Amino acid sequence: MEKNMLKDENDRVDGFLKVTGKAKYFAEYELPGLTYGVLVTSTITKGKITSLDTKAAEKAPGVIAVISHLNKPSAAAYEQEGGPQMKIFYTDKIFYNGQPIAIVVANTFERATYAASLVKATYAKETFNTDFEKALKDPKAKKFQGQADYKRGEENAYKTAEVKLEERYFLPIETHNPMELHGIIADWRPNNQLTVYAKTQGVKATQGTIANVFKIPIENIQVNSEFVGGGFGMALRTWPLEIATVMASKHIGKPVKVVITRMQMFTMVGNRPAAIQTIGLGANKDGKLTGITHRAYGETSTYENFTEGVVNMAKFMYQCDNVNTSYVIIPVDLGVPIWMRGPGEATGAFALESAIDEMAHALDMDPLEFRIKNDPETDQQKNKPFSSKNIKEAYKIGADKIGWRNRKNKPGSLVEGPWQTGYGVSVGVFNANRGKASVKGILKADGSLLLQSATSDIGPGTGTGMTLIANKLMNIPVNKITFELGDSSLPPAPSQGGSATLSTVGSAVNDVCVALKSTIAELAANSNMDATANFVDVLKKNNLPQIEITKESQSGKEKDSYSMYSFSIHFVQVKVNSLTGVVKINKIVSVGDSGTIVSPKTARSQMVGGAVGGIGMALTEESIIDHRYGRYINNNFADYHVPVNADVPEIDVNFINKPDPYINPMGAKGMGEIALIGFSAAVANAVFNATGKRIRTLPITPDKILA
Amino acid sequence: MINFQYLRTTTAKSAIALLVKDKNAKFLAGGTNLIDLMKRGVTAPEKLIDINHVPLKEIKQVGNKIHIGALASNTAVADHVLIKEKLPLLSWALQAGASAQLRNVATVGGNMMQRTRCGYFYDIEMPCNKRQSGTGCGAMEGFNRMHAIFGTSEQCIAVHPSDMCIALVALDAEVVLASTKGERKMLFKDFHRLAGDTPHLDNNLKADEMIIGLEIPINNLAKNYHYLKVRDRASYAFALVSVAAAFEIADNKIIDVRLAMGGVAHKPWRLTASELFLRGKEASLNNFEQAAQLAMKDAKGFGGNDFKLKLAPNTIIEALNLAKSKA
Known part of the structure; x- marks a missing residue:
């Protein structure tokens, strides 16, 4: 019935449910006998728990259990030697401040919260370091190679170039902070049957992780996650707090719900790690790049390593015969990071695309012209042609729309009172991925089509995209198509990450639809019907209530022959107040080059969301730690500044919308990441154009403008 | 549970009577700051006296002054025609504060009583002389980007967070206070304190007093x-x-x-x-x-x-x- 609310075919299929509160998120499930867990966290940064006094908590009203390393509830994999260092409740070691050390389960959330405050830990403290800059300078600090060094041509060729620059860029920790708090409901039943309601970007991944830890068959675990209130990468893994909840449910034999606090969102579910990067660029006086060196250092934890694609872009984005990159990760005493939208590429693009702008300035060239001049025809890293790339067309559309012709190459040229106006541009690029997924299609004689896959929707509009793919192929109205996801019992699909869902699962939808059509055509032929007969008539004639086909789909050899990427261009116009240092983004034009646009409305929303995230990265977001204590100082929504409406101007979203001939049957490449990648550099470049000040440390706050 | 008694009253007189009975009682108005402080464990009043039903919401002109009741919401004051016409600076300052949702429930009196937003004050694991005397000032050598540059003390460098109060001090406002002994007036500029050796005190409101309202002289500063x-x-x-x-x-x-x-x-x-x-x-x-x-x-x-x-x-x-x- 809700589906009839769709105003046109491009509306979000679950939009009505979401805006009316009918979409049910994990924390909203009420199970009989549900209990509530609250996590107790470490207040020191490194060391050992020497004692944990749980008596008062255990005696508090409504408390069912207090679980910690003292009573080690059963978790088969943790009982064995080896494996991960961070085995929750199987270690007395403290790896970071805010680490969960116990869970208190009670019959109400409030009672659990109070009892958790009664658990008292004493510690043997050790010296620690949470300061990434300090770790980088410390010759004794551990350093690991995060990615193999890359070299094409001469190493550090920029150093001998006619025009050269070498600059250092700093990116602070950012925290994903989706609106929905993280957590899980675990319901462990006799005979090791487990049902969970999770907030996850991958129901199969959650299922697999839990099965591994508790050594129970995957089939015993049912994971439900139909709606997710934003993920941005933080729900790409099953966190210790989720394992703790499952342990608790198994231990007490009742369902347990845990929803962590906003403050705990800063320490329990990862972040975009801090990064320090050096870019060396060399060019000849005509503006041809002759050397690119990108060296990056990324933050990781002491108990688990984390890497991301910080230096990928430098290897292929520009025509240059001499390129070398290195990426080193350095542990600090903080919780392990996780991919955050645009992951490492967004980090790398800030540095590289700022440096490109700096080089254009050094050459006295228009930065757009400089990019066009160094635009490669083929991928020099992989030595393959691009499957599709329309970047020059994207440059043109964006430049026209932002009014690039009004830009002056000389910084600080456009002044009106204290306000200085500037224009900036940057490129974003991300792998156009396609993985393996299965989809079941059930075509019914009532004229409807049901599609099922264990994929997720963390917000991009997965169901809408899949519905539109089927709608186009099957010529069935969208309100007769249902796409079910977020259920681990459905045909398998990968987690939603890396901008791959539409390409991966969409291809399986495509294949299922093609197969259903050909089955219908066969049935029609066998029953002497016209080849164009409606499937409803064909099914009825054959006395079939429905037909059901499951298809697994993955990429073929085309992957070996082409280099596949999605591209974006971000243009911004900023105004900077020279007295107060306030930066105001006046106008944004983003152009996506990601093949066919399957679902125009939700694709646009993705680009808008990416730009808003980009504003945060560029101007407002930073998770601040007091390194004397190893504790976050701004771990709440008043002090951790995500952009608000007043920070966001109109965002003009454009798509090239030309199919990629090779990536998949739809010709559609992913676009969740490119919506954000590069955006922060466009802002930094615009600020430079406005003021002549080059800010190489994000976020660009008023103090940095005035410095 | 950290229990507290919730009391509701409808007159200023009874509110004050309830307040003086218990040293650890606090008035609850909009609650936009107090409830946060309770959740974070910064404060734990034993009694909350809900004064939202005390009739102190009026905004009116009396002679050459604008009177504003202590329980008028920030939104009501900012949007009131008298304020917009005669004291537009106050209206602007109010609208610069918080968010629309917060302004809808936050009151004038509560705005004056809000506590600093210093991160060390809110994290009970961190040192803070304002929260717990003698523990030191975390901000002094820590994260102090938001902190004070004037009138600081060895004890505390926190800042007062209000926007409304900045306009009020500029407008020569007076505060009307009531206690069992009757009413008194205080210049707004004397209401808040510097930290000095008593960083736990934000203002000069006495323990048995209630903020009744503000009186602001009409001026020629509206253009x-x-x-x-x-x-x-x-x-x-x-x-x-x-x-x-x-x-x-x-x-x-x-x-x-x-x-x-x-x-x-x-x-x-x-x-x-x-x-x-x-x-x-x-x-x-x-x-x-x-x-x-x-x-x-x-x-x-x-x-x-x-x-x-x-x-x-x-x-x-x-x-x-x-x-x-x-x-």
Whole structure:
């Protein structure tokens, strides 16, 4: 019935449910006998728990259990030697401040919260370091190679170039902070049957992780996650707090719900790690790049390593015969990071695309012209042609729309009172991925089509995209198509990450639809019907209530022959107040080059969301730690500044919308990441154009403008 | 559970009677700050006296003054026709604060009573003399980007977070207070305190007193005024520095001027010396710059907030420019 609310075919299929509160998120499930867990966290940064006094908590009203390393509830994999260092409740070691050390389960959330405050830990403290800059300078600090060094041509060729620059860029920790708090409901039943309601970007991944830890068959675990209130990468893994909840449910034999606090969102579910990067660029006086060196250092934890694609872009984005990159990760005493939208590429693009702008300035060239001049025809890293790339067309559309012709190459040229106006541009690029997924299609004689896959929707509009793919192929109205996801019992699909869902699962939808059509055509032929007969008539004639086909789909050899990427261009116009240092983004034009646009409305929303995230990265977001204590100082929504409406101007979203001939049957490449990648550099470049000040440390706050 | 008694009353008299009975009782108005503080374990009152039903919401003109009830919401004050016409600086300052949702429930009295937003004050695992005497000041050598540059003490460098109060101190408001002994009036500028050796005290309200309302003289400052708030995002962020500026100008000569700053001290910071300098002078950029420099006498940074030494005078100049050019 809700589906009839769709105003046109491009509306979000679950939009009505979401805006009316009918979409049910994990924390909203009420199970009989549900209990509530609250996590107790470490207040020191490194060391050992020497004692944990749980008596008062255990005696508090409504408390069912207090679980910690003292009573080690059963978790088969943790009982064995080896494996991960961070085995929750199987270690007395403290790896970071805010680490969960116990869970208190009670019959109400409030009672659990109070009892958790009664658990008292004493510690043997050790010296620690949470300061990434300090770790980088410390010759004794551990350093690991995060990615193999890359070299094409001469190493550090920029150093001998006619025009050269070498600059250092700093990116602070950012925290994903989706609106929905993280957590899980675990319901462990006799005979090791487990049902969970999770907030996850991958129901199969959650299922697999839990099965591994508790050594129970995957089939015993049912994971439900139909709606997710934003993920941005933080729900790409099953966190210790989720394992703790499952342990608790198994231990007490009742369902347990845990929803962590906003403050705990800063320490329990990862972040975009801090990064320090050096870019060396060399060019000849005509503006041809002759050397690119990108060296990056990324933050990781002491108990688990984390890497991301910080230096990928430098290897292929520009025509240059001499390129070398290195990426080193350095542990600090903080919780392990996780991919955050645009992951490492967004980090790398800030540095590289700022440096490109700096080089254009050094050459006295228009930065757009400089990019066009160094635009490669083929991928020099992989030595393959691009499957599709329309970047020059994207440059043109964006430049026209932002009014690039009004830009002056000389910084600080456009002044009106204290306000200085500037224009900036940057490129974003991300792998156009396609993985393996299965989809079941059930075509019914009532004229409807049901599609099922264990994929997720963390917000991009997965169901809408899949519905539109089927709608186009099957010529069935969208309100007769249902796409079910977020259920681990459905045909398998990968987690939603890396901008791959539409390409991966969409291809399986495509294949299922093609197969259903050909089955219908066969049935029609066998029953002497016209080849164009409606499937409803064909099914009825054959006395079939429905037909059901499951298809697994993955990429073929085309992957070996082409280099596949999605591209974006971000243009911004900023105004900077020279007295107060306030930066105001006046106008944004983003152009996506990601093949066919399957679902125009939700694709646009993705680009808008990416730009808003980009504003945060560029101007407002930073998770601040007091390194004397190893504790976050701004771990709440008043002090951790995500952009608000007043920070966001109109965002003009454009798509090239030309199919990629090779990536998949739809010709559609992913676009969740490119919506954000590069955006922060466009802002930094615009600020430079406005003021002549080059800010190489994000976020660009008023103090940095005035410095 | 950390239990507390919830009491509700409908008259100021009974509210005060309830308050004096218990040292650990607190008034609950909008609750936008108090409830946060309770959740974070910063405060744990044994009694909450809900005063939302006490009839103190009126906004009216009495003679040459505007009276505002202590329980008028921030939104009601900002949107009231009397305030918009006669005290527009106050309306602007209010609208620069918090978010629309918070302003809808936050009250005038509560706004005056809100506590600092210093991160060390809110985290009970961190040192903070304001929260717990003798534990030290976490911000002094820690993260102090948001902190005070004027009137700081060895004990505390926190700032008062309100926008409304910056306009009120500029407007020569008076606070009406009531206790069992009757009513008294206090100049608004004397309401808040510097941290000194008593960082736990934010203001001079006595333990048995209740804020009844404000009285603000009507002035000739409704034409040339500006409230300029510099912050890390365009809405819902506390001020790095804010300036309330208002003039009375005739033939480009300054007849009256009011200047106050927020985000720089433990209390709303009136710029008396700058006002004195500007009075009678021409409303020129040169004079604005000199007034701004005068305001910075005795300013002191603590590292993270050193930028305020530049931002504060710049913001004064820009606020004066905008006040002057207001048509």
